[in-house]
Amino acid sequence: MLLLIVLIQEFRAFATLSPSTELKSNYSTATITWPPVELTLGFLGPINTDNPDSRIAGQPALFAFKLAIKEINNRPDLLPNTRLTYVYNDTNSDVGQGILATLDQITRLSVIGIVGEFDSLVTQFSMLTANVLPICAHTEFLNGSSETRPLEIHHETANQETLILPLYGEIVQDYTEWTQGFLGLQHFVDENSEVYTQYKNHWYSVLNGGNTPIIKPKDQTSSIPLIANFAYDACFTFAYALHKMIEEVGRDPMLNCELYMEVLKNVTFQGVTGIVSFLEYGERLIPFDILNFVNGSLVKVGSMTAEALSIIPRSLEAYFKVSSCSTCVLDLWFTNIGYTLIIGTLLDSIETNLTRFERKLSLCVAFCVLHL
Known part of the structure; x- marks a missing residue:
């Protein structure tokens, strides 16, 4: 399942920064350029071609992740002074590999956030490994109501209830005598909307120009994999939060962890999966x-x-x-x-x-x- 992990350093220094300012940080002797010229997002997921999860989730999500990064960098109104780069690790749906990949991206690659994981168990351990990171997840790995959830760092791009609803469909099996009528939950979007139309056009134009057979549909009438849509919106969730921090508030998200989490919680935008916004404990308001x-x-x-x-x-x-x-x-x-x-x-x-x-x-x- 998809999650967003936002890198939070254990320092709590708050510094108001203005464009073109250079700052000597209190945790390093290195000079930090402001605004940052480049920030890195990470991706975790099964992308090994031998893993069936790669075809249904990992590869489509990674493709959408890269597509979103490219589109964000091409938008003059979003992070105009900062370029996003990316790194990715194959977890192969394995908890151990997920833990190592999370540590690697946080400590060695210095990512500002992580998009991933598809598997809910890997998600749990990635979250525990990150420990102090706010999370925006497309998964049901945290149980209980919002009032009892212990982690305020938790965010979701899909509400928990929407993911478990198919389980209730089992009830129907006992009532096969019914011939008509239904109460159904269906994924739906206005495919004529500007956001989705642009997304779909970019998806197919890149597919047709690249070597991505594992996720290439037969034609443009085929549906884009659902998990890819959430990965795409996950990237833009980061982009809007980072834009707010850097361009509007003028504070470094790496130094202002609590504020960064608060900004993420208040992100609202029109994504390909609909309006993306979050409740108090980070649940997606769908x-x-x-x-x-x-x-x-x-x-x-x-x-x-x-x-x-x-x-x-x-x-x-x-x-x-x-x-x-x-x-x-x-x-x-x-x-x-x-x-x-x-x-x-x-x-x-x-x-x-x-x-x-x-x-x-x-x-x-x-x-x-x-x-x-």
Whole structure:
């Protein structure tokens, strides 16, 4: 799973810096040029071609990571005085390799942040290895509610509830008698939006001009791998935070760790996975559109947050026990890009002798969910 690890040094010196200023740091005798001419981001993930995770996650994420770095460097409005470079390590989905790679990037390569890891177990140990680093993760490696999470350094590019929702789809297996209707979670994005259109065009133009067969789709109608979208937005999360620190606040993120974490927490921008913003404990604030069928077409009728969405499966599960032949169909699935909750009209099962009360009860379930 993807995570962002922001390098935090153990010093707490706060120094207000202005452009073109040179500063003698209190932790080194080296002269630091301000603003920094170059900063390095790191990438961790399985990129070994023998590892199946490389095809579905590691290689696409690395490709998107490189693409984002290139686009950030080409934007005059984002870090105009600083160039981003990158390093990457193959973890091969192995905890030991992940720990060594994290240490290497932090101590030897002096990265300002790390994008990675795909595997949640490797993520946990990378986080513990980094120890004092704020994290922005596309993973569910931390359990519990925001109020009980022990680490304020934690950030996510995808809310935990959105990742575990497919598990609730198992409930559907016991209700195969239903023939119509659905309540579904689907990745969705406006592919005509300027952000996504540019991203997709850059993705295919680079693919067509390079030797990347492991992630090259058959044609431009193929979906860009989901994990790549989050890796791409992870890079831009860093870029916007670094821009704020360097160009607007005028402070060195390497020296002002606490402020750097606070800036990261307050980053908001339009990414390819939707609006990227974070809650108090670093959870991704993901809105879900509610759509319903109107005259044969899907029409947006409302929206909800991931917090509201997380209670839906448990709420509906109670109604499953009301009657063996009177309930609604629950079907959760993912396709790609962005998040949209689709709510279909509740229809009949193959059981035809339902009472009016049972039919009305079923309709009420769908209605209540629709208006959460």
